[in-house]
Amino acid sequence: MKKLIFVLFAVVAMVFFVTCSEEFEPNASVKEVYVLNCILRGDTTVQYAIVSGSFGDINSQNQYFVNGAKIVISYNDSIFVMRDTIVNHSNAGKNLVTNCYYVKNLRPVINKTIGIEAKLPSGALLRSVSQTLKVNAVYFYGSDNIIPPKKKNTDYLVYIWDDLGGTLKNRNSFFVPRLQIFYTERIGNKLENKEIQVPSYYLGQGGQSIPIYPEASHDNYAKFTLEAVTKTLKSIIAPNNDQNNYSIVKAVFSVLILDENLTKYYIATQTYLEGFTVSLAEPDFTNIEGGKGIFGNYVKFNYEVTFDKDYLSSMGF
């Protein structure tokens, strides 16, 4: 009897469940989300915004740009209405067209409250308020203005920047530095202006030399090894090309200073992997009320750097 119970248990369970497999639905209905991106640049008076909506099919070629939005920027007791337009640009060799909104004659000045509001045809309202940066001018005290540096026994170019009061560092500002070399290349009878970015240093790994570019950070200084500059200069001259076709014009050190919201967004999308974090997923920062995206601003400062003629000559320029 008991053996029978045992066998019955096994058989009954098998019969009941042998074909049993329930469906699994990975997708819920598409969440209605609107995105407003607007980054005000301190080096231009034309500002752009893009409004887009969520979608379900990742393979679709459609653009999810939202037409007909009424976007206004309130700034310094003025209202700027954005108009829709089309921007042509190229990406990876392809000519692309992007729908966007724009406004002219808007260049943010320091330490002002600035707001954006987008009323969408669906009735959705996207809003954000930000503060323009408190930086009017930046000084590059003690920075190297010639390559190679005049200081003896140093293999580094150092760039340090701060405002007049020396408060930038203390305000936990966020900086994106870059050093570029500008040069001309003769192609046929034409001189073409070109530029190339200089890495901070080269990392030797697996027999290869990997360029490491300066990272965006809260540090108000950047360093570049002379070796990195030299390698960059040498890389300008294409193989089998006459080095007389090239002429070095100058180098420019540039730094972008980002506002707090743009800083968070930038780190969240770009550099969260750069820190010593155990986070596994990309965080999704937004300061847009009612949706996603970013409303922020940045300013840009340049510092010109010259080259020592003997140094350039030693490399064939």
Place this chain on the structure above:
Amino acid sequence: MFPGKALYNFFFTLILFSLIPFNSSKSQSVGTLRGIVTDSLTTEVLPYANVYVQELKSGTHTDNRGYFIFTSMPSKKEYAIIISFVGYITQIKKVYVNEEKITHVNVGLVPTDITMKTVEKIEKRETPADNIQISSQNILIKDLETLPKGVETDIFRSLQLIAGVQSTGDVSARYYVRGGAGNENLILLNDAPIYNPFHALGIFSVIDPEIINNINFYKGGFNSQYSSRLSSVMNIATKDGNKNNFGATAALSELTGKMSVQGPIPYGSFIVTARKTYSNEILKKFLNNRNVPIDFYDASFKLNYSNPDFAPISKFTFFGFTSKDVIDYQDQLRPNFNWSNSIIGANWFHAGDTPLFSEVTLYYCRFVGEELPNLSNVRYKQNDLRDITAKVDFHYVYDSKDELYGGLKITDIDSKLYLANSVGYIKDVGARGSSISLYTGYKLIGIDNLNADFGTRLNLTRLSAGGSYFVEPRINFNYKLVPSINFKAAWGIYQQDLTTVSDENEIISLFEPWIITPEYLKPSSAVHYIGGFDFILSDKTKINVEGYYKLMHNLAVLNEQKFKPDDHDLVDASGKSYGAELTITHNEEPVSIQLSYAYSWSTKTVGYTEYHPRYDSRQAIKFFITYDLGNGWSASAIWDYNSGMPYTQYAGYYDKLYLSNLFDASEFFTSSEPYRLYASRNAARLPDYHRQDLNVSKKLNLFFLKLNIDLNLLNVYNRKNFFYFDANTGERVNMLPFLPTINVRAEL
């Protein structure tokens, strides 16, 4: 600041307990009987054996060291002591109890194949009076050996047959107890913690059952003896080794080969076990036929020394354990992984001329986990945790049978967590800390059918610097309404100052580092409220019903709002779980049946978001039956059902702007990429999980060998249980299909 007031309160309680036994009785012309019960062949201690004094009509059971004690026995008399245990011939021993002295007796029980009837004869339809602890289970390894095995006997998988213990499927032996996370379970091997107790991506436990004597498992309400975890305790006591004869075993499964050697040494014994993988083929079945080149081994040893001339009723133990897993793809473009545990420890157990048991334990544990990137785009990570602990425990039994226990524990933990950034710079973000904790408790036995165990832990310091003291009061009690019904309840506060750093939603976690809870967070704590009853329906049938409510505070979870490098990696969360469990066991030779049902509900709250954690299955039914067919044949079956676990559905995409080069103004128009949107966290439910396994085993003697051959049929009706959804391919991947396995064990 020195916690003067708390310390004063603690010691006041301790002194009060020790001086004023609550249930004192007259002690004129009385003596004490103490004994240890062992297997006469293997000399291993037998925990939870029944010991009954016929003349007094009083019984108890041995503790997990095999000891029993009767105090306040009228002395100068001879008693008949009946000692019985499932699987052994009941022994009646005549013992003369001296006045005002401890009479010590050693009892060696002879194993037999026909046992159940013998035990039932002396067991009464009465719940044991001194078993106060609710939500506890004592597990003998021989009980596990009769159940269907995944690939080989595994303690964690067997644990999942207990109501209230939840797994997330076939591919992980990781378990979740009553709504607590996996890292809230304390796993002790001879009192030393194992930080990462899993082999092979979590499919198996690192502890070879060959070394295990018994397991105490507490799924809540554990008393003040245990510390540093919120949810459950699994205390594994290893075998001592044979004091009389040398012996060896060898076993082969489709995954590992293993062997053990044991035997006597002067005044003691030793046992050594080792296990190693030799094939990965079977693992492919667990991993949807994917080849993961896992290689693992583990080894344990224990040495015992007990010289009555040197120290009577004392035992010195020296033990060790090591395990290592390596995943080496032999491909420079893929990362490799390795992780290892090691424990070395010593213990001195002493039972003196008074009813006092004392123990001094020292151990050193180390866990190292590494992710080696090679030329892949992942970054180097290493977790190196070292735990050095010294502890003293004592246990005193009063004439009234009341017990006082307590102890001191000093721990130093150095948890290094090395992380690399994108240019390969490596930085240690771990911490080192020490903690001192005291505990005491009092077991009050038999006042008008009421028994209680109340105590407290006092953590004088927390592991991370700057912490203050923390008190963990706990109480367990039972009330015997009628001999067959025993009500139980427990309440307690529990603290945890270590946490793992990993994504709890990961299906398989390859790198799960342990760190000291950072200074910016409070240690996690939990409050348990548990109530229930045992009902002995008949000599053969028992029913256990329990309900629980658990509140968890300051749970350390990954900060999903970490936007800046200096934002904290972890934030605190709170949790809540409640549920009810019913377990019915029926033992009627030769059949043993257990049926359990659990209803549970668990939520976590991070910030303002409340969600169900991934292991929150609402209902679970577990059924198993073992059948002794005779002539060395036995069969068993398991059916395991869990209602669907929560998951988060996809809810479309939006075009997210990725900024990599702000100098390039055109980037604003060109660098958007689809970013996945998710529906409410864990708001949907996966299909239900269920599976049936069958086992047939045969014991036989072949020349000088004792052979045990197991045939297992896993997932006999080939249920397609959901494993994961591959978002890249849109493929649904299922767990283990129908799979037959075979094991052979030979004993010399």
